[in-house]
Amino acid sequence: MKDLPKDLWHHLAEEDVFETLKSDHHEGLSDQEVQERLRLFGENSITAQKPISPIKRFLLQFHNPLIYILLVATAVTFFLEEYIDSAVIFAVVLINAIIGYMQEAKAEDAINSLKKMMSASATVIRGGKKISVPATQLVPGDIVLLASGDKVPADMRLFKNRDLQIDESALTGESVAVQKERAxxxxxxxxxxxxxxxxAGTLVTYGSGMGVVSGTGDDTETGKIADMISQAVSLDTPLTQKIHAFSKILLYVILTLAVITFIVGLFHGQHWVETFMAAVALAVAAIPEGLPAVVTITLAIGVRRMAIRNAIVRKLPAVETLGSTTIICSDKTGTLTENQMTVQKVFAGDQEFDLDGSGYQPDGEIKTTDGETLKDLEEGLRLCLLAGTISNDSELKQDGGLWQVQGDPTEGALIASAVKAGLQQSEQMDKYPRMDIIPFESDRQYMATLHEFDDQNNVIFLKGSLERTLIRCKDALDAQGNSLALDRDKITATAERFAAMGLRVLCIAMQKVPKDEQTFDRFQSQEAAEQLTFIGLQAMIDPPRKEAISAVATCQKAGIAVKMITGDHALTARAIAQQIGITNPDPDADEHRVLTGRELAEMSDHELLKEVEKVAVFARVAPEQKLKLVTALQAKKHVVAMTGDGVNDAPALKKADIGVAMGIAGTEVSKEAADMVLTDDNFATIEGAVEEGRNVFDNLVKFITWILPTNLGQGMVIMLAVLLGATLPVLPVQALWLNMTTAVxxxxxxxFEPKEPGIMKRMPREPDSPILNAEMLGRIVSVSTLLLIGAFGLFQWALAQGESEEVARTLAVTLFVVVQSVFLFNCRSLTVSLFQTPAFSNPWIWAGIGAMLLAQLAFIYTPVMNLLFQSAPLELTHWIMMLAYGALVLVLVEIEKGIWRARKAKAMKK
Incomplete structure (x- = not known):
């Protein structure tokens, strides 16, 4: 009994299902059997994910090579009794860890939230009696009754079905409720x-049915998704990968320089303690203590900016990851589309009409195929829309400004289309009261209602499938409502054309009956007869969001491929993709080719890797296949963003480099698995987030390009002094002052630097590209060299002029501050000339320079700072020399930027 067949319940014959589960249609299970199976299978609940403890989560904030360097520096300086140095370095590390912990403190509750997908109770048959039990007590073999409004409590094979329709959009991505069958x-x-x-977890929207439980808890499809979420490994983001790589290189460089400094000092005959202190001074000077804090703060600023643009970021590095994105894999239903069925085409009175507007919002116009707005509602069209809104068991309700359907989404679309013609459902129901109904059944494929109509007649309105409805029609109506010969071929061709557009087509017919006919008795007895009058077709689809169309186009211009991965049907997926502008990138293939889940299942991993980049639309995809597609794209070195709102999207959201969930329509499961949540459910928000992510990375590169010359320059100054056997121009405590004050x-x-023009017109960064390119590395070396020449030169000049070591060192330290201040203007754009950058577009630059000036004046002229940092007051001539040298550096850097621009322009011409 424990070894139940996996994923084959749909394939087994009904009697084999009951035989395998050892259950009975009418009696169900005995109490004794239920207890035995509870012991064997456990409760019907999903195993919760063990959360990371707060202490471990906090300690993980220190898991970074750059942090390791700072911790070692903390320990070394403390050992050498440089307590101020040690305290400052450790304070930086601690602040960085606290900021990261606070941002990521929310635990990963994705699997726990899946428990909410299970209903609280279930109606079952046990021992031949109908009882209500907690859903957690269900076991395989239980007989469960389902009714409209119920949440399905477990996976089950259906064996009774009366018009049963279930909304499975959260699990499969299907945009409309699924009509259930038994075969x-x-x-x-x-x-x-x-x-x-x-x-389990899906919602019964219509009808009733009975099923035998085939899977509970972790063995349900929802449980399998929970398992995939727990196994999906969250990858390091491109930024964290690059920072780790950069930190390792920096670690090796610093250690190498420190060892060389120590060896050279010993070679010169210096005492080992003095030499060791010089090596420590070099290491402390070369370590960019402010880098982790500034990276974290920069990302946090990006988080705040994104929140203003309706994107809530749960994990800091996700801000930058969007800027690195090369592919966005988007769910269709509710992400690219409205998740609201909308009638777009009507064929009535032998004419075709277009309806604008989207979703259940009853706003829009009816237009002819020539684009002219219909002013007068002709009788043929009126009857077609009237039938749709009163032969209908659903309602449209406005809740908080949003229109929602209570009932079937298809019927909601019919109500909205009628309102666009001025036909309010409640008014028409009062005008044509319902007298009887034939509910929709899958074997009948239509719904019919009987209404009072006029003084002589009642009327039967019928809506259903084209195949089962048109065959019963004898004639049709023209535009004025008069009888017209039935052209079956034209109607069928029109319906097929609508279907090829991905539209779901309903056929609507009517029959006038004598006033004294109060029931459907005669109508049902004449089902084989051609007795109906065809009045029209209504064709609907879950339409694309208008803003998604422009957002997809912008992403594609920015070099980001957009792929649709949906559980919906291939025809619907292709139609939406065409409307949005998602096409296959493979020039040798059909630009609208769709790869289905069944085709994916037949592919080997090698075949999938060959196809995954060529196809832009994947339809009828199972949850595990979404995960497989994301993994395949990552194997091709892509940075993948995955959007979604359903439970079925959660594993792929977690696996992707950045998972993006929908905040309004999204399930709690998808939100908890994601790195970012869109509060407006708008794909267009992703475009803004990508733009913000690119700007964050740009500003980080600017900061790194700016800060490294300080550290490298200090290291070179100290190393040169050791090589020459000279006095150190910069002490360790002064190096710390420089590193922390200038960084912050x-x-x-x-x-805070604003986005540069054309940020969304350039291609994404190559995922394997380093943080700094050759141009930036060259600039870092050149500015470091200029700092070396200026600081060491001024230090030696001051000593030669008879100045004290304190004055000479203060002069060297302050030169670093002056050069870094002017270099800050150079770094506002790494390519565009400073003189073409608006001077006040970032007022924070001026505020920062003002604050730095005040801090440095305190460093130079206050006795307490002189005591702590061994500094001394400077004279006016010293300031003139430093400012002149700073201006020289500014001009030289701009000349170098101009040379690089000229090279690039020349290369482009070739």
């Missing part, structure tokens, strides 16, 4: 097509 299906039927099954008061201001 056995092929073994390889994909999840979304298993119409004889009901799945100057460098951090670059985080």
């Amino acid at each position: 056995s299906l092929d073994k390889d039927t994909v999840l979304g097509d298993r119409v004889n099954m009901a799945f 008061l100057l460098g951090l201001m670059l985080a």
